[in-house]
Amino acid sequence: KQEVTQIPAALSVPEGENLVLNCSFTDSAIYNLQWFRQDPGKGLTSLLLIQSSQREQTSGRLNASLDKSSGRSTLYIAASQPGDSATYLCAVRGDDKIIFGKGTRLHILP
Amino acid sequence: DTAVSQTPKYLVTQMGNDKSIKCEQNLGHDTMYWYKQDSKKFLKIMFSYNNKELIINETVPNRFSPKSPDKAHLNLHINSLELGDSAVYFCASSQRSRGFNQPQHFGDGTRLSIL
Numbered sequence: 001k002q003e004v005t006q007i008p009a010a011l012s013v014p015e016g017e018n019l020v021l022n023c024s025f026t027d028s029a030i031y032n033l034q035w036f037r038q039d040p041g042k043g044l045t046s047l048l049l050i051q052s053s054q055r056e057q058t059s060g061r062l063n064a065s066l067d068k069s070s071g072r073s074t075l076y077i078a079a080s081q082p083g084d085s086a087t088y089l090c091a092v093r094g095d096d097k098i099i100f101g102k103g104t105r106l107h108i109l110p
Numbered sequence: 111d112t113a114v115s116q117t118p119k120y121l122v123t124q125m126g127n128d129k130s131i132k133c134e135q136n137l138g139h140d141t142m143y144w145y146k147q148d149s150k151k152f153l154k155i156m157f158s159y160n161n162k163e164l165i166i167n168e169t170v171p172n173r174f175s176p177k178s179p180d181k182a183h184l185n186l187h188i189n190s191l192e193l194g195d196s197a198v199y200f201c202a203s204s205q206r207s208r209g210f211n212q213p214q215h216f217g218d219g220t221r222l223s224i225l
Contacts, residue, residue: 031209031210031211032210032211032213034213034214036216038151041221042218042219043200043216043217043218043219044200044216044219046213046215046216049213051211052211087151089153091153093210093211093214094210095210097155097158097166098143098155098202098214099155100152100153100154102150102151102152103151
């Protein structure tokens with residue numbers, strides 16, 4: 001049974017710093033891994049999707065990596081801004097199901 | 111031109127009532143999903159329909175009955191609402207026929223509060 005873990009559960013970082021969010025999964029038989037952002041009281045915004053055959057994806061200040069064999073993914077945020085404050089969710093796709101982690105609540109200190 | 115839209119956005123009702131949440135997608139996708147996000151913000155799949163046929167049912171109480179009148183709609187009807195049903199319900203869609211590597215697109219969620 002697939003389990004997705006995100007560490008840390010919460011993180012506070014001064015503005016301007018680079019940071020890394022971690023995601024690990026127990027079953028490496030995945031089709032893809034997706035990082036989402038969720039603002040308080042809002043829906044999910046897809047940030048990056050990495051296919052199982054890929055090792056990383058980049059979008060602006062965001063870079064997501066995937067190491068399927070070790071069951072790990074990281075989301076790197078460069079030059080953090082207060083607007084980056086949100087909950088970041090990692091989700092892995094296996095067949096029809098997406099299994100979500102419990103998220104990392106990120107707070108960027110101005 | 112919202113891709114996945116859910117109504118209502120907020121739903122406040124009393125215990126024991128029956129309510130429905132509607133979801134529509136205009137992406138031409140063949141598969142739709144319902145997820146539940148509990149008070150601890152944990153997102154978990156409930157149902158999945160492909161071309162109006164149920165393909166995933168994740169041990170959800172019988173009080174929850176999804177209905178898919180066509181590929182673009184997946185509604186969620188809940189009978190005899192209980193306090194534990196309070197959560198945010200997310201609808202999503204994807205194009206399953208193109209493979210399991212396709213992304214899922216999510217709606218903005220319906221916040222259900224049971225009094």
